[in-house]
Amino acid sequence: MMALRDDSRFAMPHIAVLERQAVEFLAVRDGGVYIDGTFGAGGYTRLILDAAPDARVIGIDRDQSAVARGADLVEAATGRLTLVEDRFSNLDGVAGDCGASAVDGIVLDIGVSSMQLDQPERGFSFRFDGPLDMRMGxxxxxxxxxxxxxxxxxxxxxxxxxxxxxxxxxxxxxxxxxxxxxxxxxxxxxxxxxxxxxxxxxxxxxxxxxxxxxxxxxxNDELGELAAALLAAERILKPGGRLAVVSFHSLEDRIVKSYLASRGETRAGSRHMPDVARNEARFVTLTKKPVIADEDEVAHNPRARSAKLRAAERTAAPALAGDLDDLLPPLPPIDDVMRGG
Structure with a gap:
């Protein structure tokens, strides 16, 4: 099958950061189902599709324009790519709607894309004068x-x-x-x-x-979305399934690091009480330290300078219920803020 990434119809205005390393951690295999939770220009998706001829990808993006731009890639993938407009916090729900009760890998690239930054009408950047919008959806x-x-x-x-x-x-x-x-x-x-x-x-x-x-x-409630996506990944990944997350500043990376540390703990029960399910490790961390871009990647893509990649493998322990509010900065909900104070 033709390598999708070499097709001239699919020139990418946005360069995914640490894409090769992230996809390598997914250990893509034939017949596997993978989620690209932040589709963007499809950089990670292309590599996953190229890595195994029978791999299938569910791409998610809350940006309608990103989904529209991905139409040609969906066509070229001949049934192996399903592209959905949604938030990646709902990635397990999206996977279920696409017929996948469990998946083999998930990749997330957190933050704003260069495509969004370069569109004055989106209002993300002060490099151009435009409406003060900033919404990803x-x-x-x-x-x-x-x-x-x-x-x-x-x-x-x-x-x-x-x-x-x-x-x-x-x-x-x-x-x-x-x-x-x-x-x-x-x-x-x-x-x-x-x-x-x-x-x-x-x-x-x-x-x-x-x-x-x-x-x-x-x-965009980006940190809340990230926390919810991590929990969704825990619910939908198969035992042995891989999670790879690329973040771009300390707030995001701190949440990913703390989450994987908490889900990787295996505490022994006391002599008076047996071990309980909560003490089982849900993930085995694959990156003791975050992977960062080398000098060549930074030279070609300055956005990579601040990127950090963390990866982990899901165990067979059941997913935990609850939320990750303790990992988020203490801020009022946007509805409360809109009412003033």
Whole structure:
């Protein structure tokens, strides 16, 4: 069968990071079913399809435009690729709807794609002036709505906890003052407001970088989605199935690292009580330290500089119920924030 990645019809505007290493950890085999939970431009999916002629992929993306762009790849895969518009937090539900009660591997690439960053109308980047949107899907409040409605305290908390911006209070105060004069509806205006109170030294990142990151993560509930996706992966992976997660900043990586550590513990029962199911390891970690990009990959794709890959293999222990709220920053739900304070 023709190698899909070599087909000139499928030029990729977005380069998946650590894609070869991530797919190698999946140990793709013929007849296996795999989930690419963040399809994007299909980089991981292509490698999975190329790795085994009878492997099947379920691709998921909450971005309608990504799903539309993947139509040619679905056709070229001749029945081996199913592409679904949904959130990767629902990956087990999507797999079930596609006839897979369990899967052999899951790959997740967390965060925003370069395609989204390069579209001014999406409002993800201050490199272009555009509407202050930042939604990966088309539903829910956008960044402009949050900036308009959130209290100064909530804005400061969001920017501090999700952007790790030490000037968060000054930024929140400046936003509240500016929006009282005129609504903040564009990326350029918000970036200018932030730059007026956060000073950057030469060769440092733009002063608005952390604020934009924080608003994007909050609007899309990216950390909550990640936590839910990890639990979904635990439910849907077969014993021996592999999970590979590529993250791009410390907030994401901390959640993945903590989750795999907690699911990898095997504590002995006391002499008075037998071992209980909760103490069984759900995953065996395959990466003692995160895999990072080498110099060549960083040179070809600067986005890879901050990427970290962690991988693990599912055991036969039953999945645990519950949530991972203890791994998430303490922030109010977006509905509460939209009511102001």
């Amino acid at each position: 088309g539903d829910g409040p956008d960044a402009a709505d949050v900036v308009a409605a959130a209290s100064e305290r909530d804005l400061a908390d969001i920017i501090y906890r999700l952007g790790e911006e030490r000037h968060s209070r000054s930024v929140a105060r400046a936003i509240v003052k500016a929006r009282a004069e005129e609504p903040i509806r564009t990326t350029a205006r918000l970036a200018a407001i932030v730059a007026s109170v956060v000073r950057a030294k030469p060769n440092e990142i733009h002063p608005a970088t952390r604020t934009f990151q924080a608003l994007r993560i909050f609007v």
